[in-house]
Amino acid sequence: MHRSILYPILILAIFFLYIVFDVVFNSNSVPVETPATVRLVITGNMMGAIKECKCPSGQPGGLARRKIILESIKQEMPLPVLIECGSLTDEEIKPFEAELFTSLMVKSDYDIICSYITDLNRLLATHPDPTSVGKLPLMMNNLMSVEKQSRNNLGDKHGSITLTGYPSADESQAGETPWISNLNQTYLMILTFTHMSKLKTEQDILLENDYNLLNWQQFGDQIKQQIDDYRGLTGLVYNWQDRDDEIPLFPADIRTVIPGIDLVIIGGTALVEPEVKSEDGLLTIQPGIYGEYVLIVDLWSENRVEISRFEWEVIPTETVLPDSTFQSIIDSYYSKLEISFE
Numbered sequence: 025m026h027r028s029i030l031y032p033i034l035i036l037a038i039f040f041l042y043i044v045f046d047v048v049f050n051s052n053s054v055p056v057e058t059p060a061t062v063r064l065v066i067t068g069n070m071m072g073a074i075k076e077c078k079c080p081s082g083q084p085g086g087l088a089r090r091k092i093i094l095e096s097i098k099q100e101m102p103l104p105v106l107i108e109c110g111s112l113t114d115e116e117i118k119p120f121e122a123e124l125f126t127s128l129m130v131k132s133d134y135d136i137i138c139s140y141i142t143d144l145n146r147l148l149a150t151h152p153d154p155t156s157v158g159k160l161p162l163m164m165n166n167l168m169s170v171e172k173q174s175r176n177n178l179g180d181k182h183g184s185i186t187l188t189g190y191p192s193a194d195e196s197q198a199g200e201t202p203w204i205s206n207l208n209q210t211y212l213m214i215l216t217f218t219h220m221s222k223l224k225t226e227q228d229i230l231l232e233n234d235y236n237l238l239n240w241q242q243f244g245d246q247i248k249q250q251i252d253d254y255r256g257l258t259g260l261v262y263n264w265q266d267r268d269d270e271i272p273l274f275p276a277d278i279r280t281v282i283p284g285i286d287l288v289i290i291g292g293t294a295l296v297e298p299e300v301k302s303e304d305g306l307l308t309i310q311p312g313i314y315g316e317y318v319l320i321v322d323l324w325s326e327n328r329v330e331i332s333r334f335e336w337e338v339i340p341t342e343t344v345l346p347d348s349t350f351q352s353i354i355d356s357y358y359s360k361l362e363i364s365f366e
Contacts, residue, residue: 060131064309066109070112284329322335
């Protein structure tokens with residue numbers, strides 16, 4: 025065959041092979057969505073809404089509906105970090121409600137529950153078996169000790185309630201620190217800070233005799249070494265104390281006390297709708313109130329040290345049917361006492 029005819033055929037053959045190789049070996053060049061580094065699932069400020077809130081709108085939420093949402097999230101992405109913050113109870117909590125609430129929250133498999141001290145005190149004071157409260161994953165890093173006379177109700181020397189961190193000082197392994205919650209090995213450290221109550225009251229003065237809380241500066245001094253030694257994403261659950269409308273949602277010196285902090289989850293605010301926003305590189309997260317929503321926050325980190333991007337969504341609890349097991353437990357408690365929500 026003439027050489028002048030072979031050249032075009034050869035060129036076409038090379039071009040064809042180039043296309044084939046490009047498709048076969050470079051198919052990964054098409055952008056593929058990488059999974060989030062960590063998923064936070066946040067609920068907050070229940071205020072005693074086991075079945076539904078006592079607000080005028082009668083929001084049909086509650087723990088039975090929430091259970092369905094949480095299980096669905098776990099199936100979608102294994103090992104999310106489940107956090108409950110802010111006000112857990114209301115002033116009218118009854119013994120059977122404390123027992124019911126504790127049982128359902130334990131079955132919900134939360135990783136962290138950071139409540140106000142008044143909530144903890146109500147549960148301990150009203151629960152028929154106060155030691156059962158110790159099954160909750162309570163995490164209040166600035167709560168140092170409990171001095172009340174009912175101390176024996178909290179268990180033995182080590183206590184059945186984790187009051188000083190997650191894990192507690194007695195549970196932590198050699199070389200680990202009780203102040204760091206490095207959940208699911210996702211390069212995420214979560215610290216928690218709470219107050220006596222959402223609103224500064226006279227009861228706080230009485231509780232201060234029973235519960236030893238570090239103030240913000242003392243808390244900073246306590247965690248300084250752990251913060252200096254840690255490398256990874258850092259978050260803080262901060263239960264706001266709104267003594268007046270002018271008080272900031274979190275301390276102005278938060279970046280001084282917790283250098284390199286990436287996000288703050290704010291419990292106890294009156295913000296009804298959940299909100300997630302980034303300002304000056306700090307992600308602020310508010311979960312709403314009455315447990316009306318389940319808030320999902322996905323975080324990506326290219327270097328496992330800082331957040332490269334984030335996405336969030338909210339799931340209204342009223343959009344799902346109640347979990348049948350949870351609902352039967354709730355109905356059983358209330359039917360025995362002939363109490364209705366109406």
